[in-house]
Amino acid sequence: MDVSPVVWGLTIAGIVGLLLFDFFFHVRKAHVPTLREAAIWSSLYVGIAIVFGLGVLAFGGPTPGGEYFAGYITEKALSVDNLFVFLIIMTSFRVPREDQQKVLLFGIVFALIARTGFIFLGAALINSFAWVFYAFGLILILTAGNMLTSHHDDDEGTADNFVIRIARKVIHTTEHYDGDKLFTIHNGKRAMTPMLLVMVAIGGTDILFALDSIPAIFGLTQDTYLVFTAVAFSLMGLRQLFFLIEGLLDRLIYLSYGLSAILAFIGVKLILHALHENNLPFVNDGEPIKVTEISTAVSLSVILGVLLITVLASLYSPAGKARNAIANARRHASAYLDSEYTHDPAERERIYRLLLSERDQITALGPKYRQKARDEEDLMNLLRRARASHDAAVDRGEAEPVGPSTLLPPRP
Structure with missing residues (x-):
């Protein structure tokens, strides 16, 4: 596509405007978005x-249009996968619920800036x-293989990385x-x-996410404008999407397999294109293949x-339902x-x-998953402590009583 500087300027202004609107009208005042609010936006x-x-x-x-939609869908799917790690990081740091929106918006803005830099670097290369x-294709194939061997549950230490440990040693920090x-x-000191x-x-x-995201989008289109807009629009609304599907993230047990297949497919596509444009002297004497x-x-x-197959398989899988319910039960307990997670009594309730809903889901799945x-x-210790804390709140008149459960028994 032949895009004029005016169109570039209007597009960038529109994206910046949406981000500013998001900050001033939704994120600036700390609050927990309702499901309805998250769904609408x-x-x-x-x-x-x-x-x-x-x-x-x-x-x-049709060609640029198809390339844009292919890029947007791929980047959106990769962004959803990235939400797993965002959730782990915020859980690890015990980010108050009311402030999670601001953290997510910062992540989106930083991702957009970092990926824009990678986009123009990739285009220049x-x-x-x-x-x-060839290099992009190999990166995607290796990333696809790594996705198959790694698991989100193994990412518990993501938040405690080298940079964070150094920052805590060098700079005075609070708990x-x-x-x-x-x-x-x-x-008495600034911390x-x-x-x-x-x-x-x-x-x-x-920055790490960009290493597989940018090669993937360049595998679908080499038009810099389409790459930029597909990446930008895939990141827009990611904050709202987090609160909308947060309870379903662990249920998407086959999503990583689907993304692995997509990245491998795009990697092969890139290598085929590289062979078609080949000018490396040690490959076919520098002649295109x-x-x-x-x-x-x-x-x-x-x-x-x-994506359709992996998402549907995940949503209808009993193992996926059990894993999601158990992970969410642990997180919510x-x-x-x-005490610092939220200061809103209604949010605690x-x-x-x-x-309780997750408890009922586990119970309904049958004796195997119970x-x-x-x-x-x-997990059981967390559930018992949560039940005891809630019973104490009932005694103080701060919460409503709940019925008995075979999975989460009341105090004796």
Whole structure:
């Protein structure tokens, strides 16, 4: 596509405007978004991305339009996968519920800035060196293999990385939050709060995410404008999407397999394109190799098909339902027992009701999964402590009583 500087400027201004609107009207005042609020705004941002794609289709033609949608869907799926790590980081740092929106918005802005830099670097490399397609293809294939061997549950130490440990040693830090402040006064001295540390952790992981995100989008289109807009619109609304699907993240047990297949597919597509454009002297004497290249229509069909199959398989899998319920029960029990997680009594009661719902889900799945939950001693201890804390709140008249459960028994 031939995009004028004016269109570039208007596009960037529009994206910056949306981010500023998000901050001043939703994030600036700390609050916990309702499910309805998250659903409305998430749908709005997806709608904006679709309307933009239809505009590309109308003014650019079917090829650019197809490339944009293929890139947008792939980047959106990768962004959802990234939410797993964001959730682990915020849980590890015990980020207060009311302030999680600000952390997520910072992550989105940092990701957009970092990925924009990678996009222009990648475009410059592609324009100068045809062999970059080989490198991008290998990166994606290796990333796909790594996705198959790694697991989100193994990422518990993500928040405690090298940069964070150094920061804690060099800079005076506090153990407690002071609202959403990055610095506070502790023992008479200026100190860094965990809020700044969690933002550093989110920013560091965003850079790592870009290493597989950018090669993937360049495997679908080499148009810099389409790459930038697909990446930008995939990140917009990610904050709202987090609160909308947070309870379903652990249920998507096959998503990593689907993303692995998509990345491997795009990696092969890139290598085929590299062979078609080959100028490396040690490959076919520097001459292009006649190979079948994968069209945009085929790419879009494969991406949509793989995502549809993996998401549906995850949602209907009993193992996925059990894993999701157990993980959410552990998370909500920990949050309920954490006095700093929220200062809103209504939010605390909402968390406990979610815990009860997850308890009922595990019970309804049958004896196999009930026993699996009982076998996790740390989980059962958390559930007992949460139940005891809630019973104490009932005695004080601060909460409503709940019925008995075979999984979460009342106190004797």
